[in-house]
Amino acid sequence: MSRDTGPDWSDRAPRENGRPRVIVIGGGVSGMATGVYGQMNGMDTRIFETHVLPGGCCTAWSRKGYIFDYCIEWLIGTGAGNDANRIWRELGALDGKSVRDFDMFNKVVDEHGRSVTFYNDPDRLERHLMEISPADEALIRSFCADLRRFIKIELYPFLKPDPLKSVGEKIKTMLEILPAFRLFWRNAATPMHDFADKFRDPLLKRAFRNIFYQDPECFPLLPYLYNMACAYNNNAGFPQGGSLGLSRSIEERYTALGGILTYRARVDRILVEDGRAVGVELKGGARHYADFVVSAADGYTTIYGMLEGKYKNKTIDTLYDEMLNKPGILFPAVVSAFVGLEGDLDPNDSHSTTYMLSEEEAKQLPGALQASIVVQLRSRYSDGFAPAGRSVIHCTYFSDFNYWRKLRSEDRKRYWAEKKQVGEFVRGFLEKLYPGIGERIELVDVASPATTKRYTGNSNGSILAWKAFSDAEDLANKLVNKGRMQLPGLGGFYMAGQWVGLGGLIRAASSGRFVMQFICKELGREFKAWESGGAAPWHAGKLGHFPQLDKTPSERPAKLRLVDAPVALEQATAV
Structure with missing residues (x-):
């Protein structure tokens, strides 16, 4: 199955069944997609994932029965009859699920109450x-x-x-x-x-x-x-089960096809012999060998860490030396504040609203890049995100990764104080919108860009990597079209995911399909793919256990408890 230590791949002898072996680094959407398509095409694949849940950024965590869904706001391909939907059906991502569609994309309200x-x-x-x-x-x-x-x-x-x-x-x-x-x-x-x-x-x-x-x-x-x-x-809806539900469904599809997903397994080094990737070395020294290695992990960590910067060219150096820290090139990092509260809100309220902030209000948001905050009524997106009689609100804003990174590394006390400030601002802001709501708030859970970096390894805490339509897009496209998702001078190795395919979940999934087509081409075999056909109704039990995430710090005074998401995520990975 998926979550045990798996078989021993330390044996380098050719397989008796003649099936090529493929190691995939990273169990996010692109990594699992690579594995699914590899299994469909007669390969034995194995995914090594650092953490204990699938999906990377496409995840969720739980507190006191609340589920805080982190990633999906809308998903391209939820409607039938198009190629994006076909990919999700091949991956089993939408099996047995309903989809919630909204009649509006977003609402914007200015400081004076005018709205569009x-x-x-x-x-x-x-x-x-x-x-x-x-x-x-x-x-x-x-x-x-x-x-x-x-x-x-x-x-x-x-x-x-x-x-x-x-x-x-x-x-x-x-x-x-x-x-x-x-x-x-x-x-x-x-x-x-x-x-x-x-x-x-x-x-x-x-x-x-x-x-x-x-x-x-x-x-x-x-x-x-x-x-x-x-x-x-109706082709950009919200699937039942949300972000972690999507990841769990792909994981289920992968393991049903015979794939192996090993958690708590961090790859430290990609093994190379005679110009060809032959396997990986995990933290702790264990080595596993394969005919192909695919990294669906952070691009910088892969190229300059696992491969020590030995396989690159001008395009790659420009991306990671010049573009990585150039303003406006990476999709901004995000601060998230989830609010769990008793009762519901007005059913006529927009499911998603951007509130423009005054200059004074914006100064109260630590590390804010723009004078606005997004408030989403996440309980409207899918059933089961809150216990009966309760609701979840998700508040987000673009934020400066380096601000949070420096705080956490140099002044941990202030780091916690700034996270508390986020929670207090959100509570006060919601009180202005909904007088009396403060008495109903049971907890506030804050995740900073430093959380995203520690949990996923994504450079600068960016969820979507390079911005489309930025100076980096053409360079990233070269990695797919000219480089064929490989690195110069290194055989048997490919890259998938947002760092070569840019951001967005459908693009992450399609990058796994792309990379396996390139491998099939190298092997001289026809690429095959088919829809999963799974029809069993989705239910919340499929989300699985949230390891130690239900254990929270001690209660804080009154009804507001400021829970720190990084603690939760670190607990999850320390099991």
Whole structure:
């Protein structure tokens, strides 16, 4: 099964059954996807995961019966009949699950209480925006007209990497794109900031930047229209069981195919002989050997740690020497504050709202990068996130990783004080929104960017790695298209995950599919994949046990208990 120590792979002799062996580093979505597709294609795969839960950032933790879902806000591919959905079906990620779709993407409220709701329906959105600012009619009608055009388009380039596409497949893709080429080109070439700055209404000028909850800063119009169109088509919903539920379903699919997932196994070094990766060395010195090694772990740690920086080129050095710490290149780190409370909130309230903060309020949020905070009513996303009669709220904001890293390493007392400040701000802010809610709050659980770094190993605590449409995107694409997900001078080794495929869960999953197609090509065999067909209804028991996460520090005064997520996560990994 998946969570024992597994068989002994220290034997380097060829396998009697002739099945190639593949070691995968990292049990996140991309690592498990690599394993699933490897098992489908007649290989014996084994995943080594540092921690005790699958999924990497696609995870959750539990306190006092509350489940704090960390990752998914919307998932591309939840609707039937498209390539993204096909991948999730192949991975078993949606087996037996319902999907919750919302009629709006996000709501934005300014400091004065004015609000705009970004409905997915372009007709409803257009009427709403026109009521707010008739003076901006031209821009409003332009945006909504393009949204209608995107709704009619279904292009999901997630099944096959470009280098492996036949001439016929490339021509087919071109013919599909050609009718909408001008639409794609125009919206890819128009920065959202430039577009938003044209609005006369100050609310719309700020709100459009925050359709994706907070401002990614470098995105053009294209991803906003694409994702809102997916949501309109019920193809960007929230799957039952949430983030950890998605990861557990893929894990179940993987082990059912015969894969081995070993937890509490940290890879320290990739073993190389004669220019070819031959295995891995774990913390503690145990060595395991395979015909191929795939790293679905942090890119910097893989290249400069496990491989000691010996296999790189100008593209890789530019990415990790210049881009990694360049402002605006990595997707920002996030501070999360989960709130567990008695009762529910007004059912008419938006499931997700971005609140613009005053200058004074923003100064109270430690390490904040933008003057805004996102409040999501997570109990509306999926059943089972809170005990009966209770609810979960998730508050987030973009934050400076180095601020938290330095605090934790140099002034631990202040680090804890700043985390307490986050909890106190969230409690006070929610009290302003919902007078009297403070008496109903049972606990507040805070996770900083340092938490993400320690739990996942992601550089700078970034959940999504390189920003799409940034200076790093073309360089990362070269690793897939020109480099074929390999490193120069190193055979038998491939990379998967967000550091080569960029962020987003469907892209993480597709990177596992891509890398196994490259391996099949190297082996001279046809790539195969099929849907899982699992139909058993999903239930919360499939989330499994949350190791030691139900054990909390001592009660704090009154009803507010500030629980520190890093402690919880460290306990989980220290078993």
